[in-house]
Amino acid sequence: MGIPTVERSRAVEDYVKAIHAIADDGGDRSVGTTALASHLGVTPASASGMVRKLATLGLASSSPYRGVTLTDDGEGLALSILRRHRLLETFLAQRLGIPWDRVHAEAEVLEHVLSVELEAAIANNLGNPDRDPHGAPIPRSDLTVEEQQTFPLDQLAEGDRVRFVRIPDERPEMLRWLAERGIAPGVEIELKRREPFGGPLTAAINGREHQLGVELAAAIRVEYL
Amino acid sequence: MGIPTVERSRAVEDYVKAIHAIADDGGDRSVGTTALASHLGVTPASASGMVRKLATLGLASSSPYRGVTLTDDGEGLALSILRRHRLLETFLAQRLGIPWDRVHAEAEVLEHVLSVELEAAIANNLGNPDRDPHGAPIPRSDLTVEEQQTFPLDQLAEGDRVRFVRIPDERPEMLRWLAERGIAPGVEIELKRREPFGGPLTAAINGREHQLGVELAAAIRVEYL
DNA sequence: AACAAGAGTTAGGCATGCCATAATCTCATC
DNA sequence: GATGAGATTATGGCATGCCTAACTCTTGTT
Ligand SMILES: [Mn+2]
Ligand SMILES: [Mn+2]
Ligand SMILES: [Mn+2]
Ligand SMILES: [Mn+2]
Numbered sequence: 001m002g003i004p005t006v007e008r009s010r011a012v013e014d015y016v017k018a019i020h021a022i023a024d025d026g027g028d029r030s031v032g033t034t035a036l037a038s039h040l041g042v043t044p045a046s047a048s049g050m051v052r053k054l055a056t057l058g059l060a061s062s063s064p065y066r067g068v069t070l071t072d073d074g075e076g077l078a079l080s081i082l083r084r085h086r087l088l089e090t091f092l093a094q095r096l097g098i099p100w101d102r103v104h105a106e107a108e109v110l111e112h113v114l115s116v117e118l119e120a121a122i123a124n125n126l127g128n129p130d131r132d133p134h135g136a137p138i139p140r141s142d143l144t145v146e147e148q149q150t151f152p153l154d155q156l157a158e159g160d161r162v163r164f165v166r167i168p169d170e171r172p173e174m175l176r177w178l179a180e181r182g183i184a185p186g187v188e189i190e191l192k193r194r195e196p197f198g199g200p201l202t203a204a205i206n207g208r209e210h211q212l213g214v215e216l217a218a219a220i221r222v223e224y225l
Numbered sequence: 226m227g228i229p230t231v232e233r234s235r236a237v238e239d240y241v242k243a244i245h246a247i248a249d250d251g252g253d254r255s256v257g258t259t260a261l262a263s264h265l266g267v268t269p270a271s272a273s274g275m276v277r278k279l280a281t282l283g284l285a286s287s288s289p290y291r292g293v294t295l296t297d298d299g300e301g302l303a304l305s306i307l308r309r310h311r312l313l314e315t316f317l318a319q320r321l322g323i324p325w326d327r328v329h330a331e332a333e334v335l336e337h338v339l340s341v342e343l344e345a346a347i348a349n350n351l352g353n354p355d356r357d358p359h360g361a362p363i364p365r366s367d368l369t370v371e372e373q374q375t376f377p378l379d380q381l382a383e384g385d386r387v388r389f390v391r392i393p394d395e396r397p398e399m400l401r402w403l404a405e406r407g408i409a410p411g412v413e414i415e416l417k418r419r420e421p422f423g424g425p426l427t428a429a430i431n432g433r434e435h436q437l438g439v440e441l442a443a444a445i446r447v448e449y450l
Numbered sequence: 451a452a453c454a455a456g457a458g459t460t461a462g463g464c465a466t467g468c469c470a471t472a473a474t475c476t477c478a479t480c
Numbered sequence: 481g482a483t484g485a486g487a488t489t490a491t492g493g494c495a496t497g498c499c500t501a502a503c504t505c506t507t508g509t510t
Pocket of ligand 1: 107
């Protein structure tokens with residue numbers, strides 16, 4: 001633990017964030033070098049080197065050939081970056097009217113530069129929001145996160161009625177497609193039909209029917225009502 | 226001219242800004258390497274090297290041993306950074322309630338990272354302000370700047386009545402001292418007395434008399450009513 | 451139990467970027 | 481035309497982060 005006083009390079013922060021992200025959706029096991037590397041678009045050798053560095057910085061621990069795990073410090077750093085990222089996205093969308101498909105790219109840069117004071121001011125200005133524009137939970141200032149069980153829309157059965165919870169923020173085209181149709185976290189969705197063989201899903205949303213491709217349906221996370 | 230599309234390092238931007246700043250208050254002549262170096266806290270050798278680099282980037286032109294001048298491109302870059310800086314200061318102070326003595330440090334970092342879109346959104350959100358919290362003019366989006374003649378408060382004669390126009394943003398203590406007394410750009414000032422030998426000035430501001438040290442009085446720029 | 455394939459690591463380098471010291475050079479002035 | 485302040489060059493150091501090539505583990509299969 002401990003308040004991050006040290007200067008952390010952008011690369012270090014992005015690696016830590018990546019390790020956190022990969023571990024998180026693979027159910028918390030340790031992260032492989034290759035997965036990490038491909039996530040960041042570098043070679044495994046590079047990732048391996050950086051992992052060693054993260055270890056000396058006390059951010060990760062890795063037994064060679066066994067994968068990486070974040071230390072408590074590393075986990076804290078990851079969460080604090082995630083907090084800044086999501087607060088920024090929320091602020092940009094809500095206060096500056098930046099479309100939700102573009103806030104991610106901006107936040108990706110600003111997250112590495114935001115001062116503690118500014119982070120606090122933004123959180124305060126927004127009334128300490130729980131979720132970012134894409135429905136992702138914003139880590140609280142004590143770095144706890146509300147966990148919630150969600151399901152990908154493509155696993156529903158016909159007739160299921162659910163609420164749209166969240167969607168990844170990295171795919172602008174998807175976000176734009178949804179925005180054009182007024183589909184955003186919070187709306188109710190009823191699954192009408194699903195075509196076999198990777199066919200589209202038909203869903204009723206806001207009183208209209210929409211055809212959702214499999215990729216999209218897999219990206220949309222929902223909760224049961 | 227031309228829209229800055231290329232990646233410019235933070236150092237490059239700060240050098241250009243420094244050249245602009247030094248040239249600007251010395252009445253536009255070319256800037257010496259040593260002055261530039263000491264302004265940035267590096268050795269003349271380093272500044273010399275960077276100046277050569279700025280020249281290859283088309284941002285500055287320098288005849289060796291004769292000092293540096295910004296090219297039109299360089300001037301444009303300087304002004305655009307200045308615009309971002311001052312928009313940021315205004316935004317932070319006005320929308321996020323950051324005290325005016327702290328906005329400078331934040332802006333100093335963010336100015337290098339702000340996207341064009343965000344700059345526009347901020348300007349728009351603020352209603353395209355003319356001046357930052359310290360009274361400095363904000364370059365317009367076409368990079369023109371309103372020039373205005375001002376005088377340092379310490380050059381006034383007893384009895385002069387003036388308006389506080391601006392104050393440098395780099396000295397937090399000064400700013401805090403002023404803020405505590407409700408003295409900010411826009412207020413009227415009447416010079417009551419000046420003590421000789423570098424003594425303080427007595428000025429009536431907001432219906433109260435204040436003793437202003439020489440340094441402070443020299444930093445405060447005013448216009449005649 | 452041996453082995454191959456895949457995952458991971460190490461070694462060696464390269465590129466960028468920025469700055470410093472030391473030595474040298476230039477130019478304006480006396 | 482000597483001098484000294486200012487400027488430049490030559491070298492080198494350090495920090496970052498990436499790559500390729502070659503090697504070593506680990507593990508699942510046979
Ligand atoms: Mn990032
Ligand atoms: Mn998001
Ligand atoms: Mn700066
Ligand atoms: Mn200012």
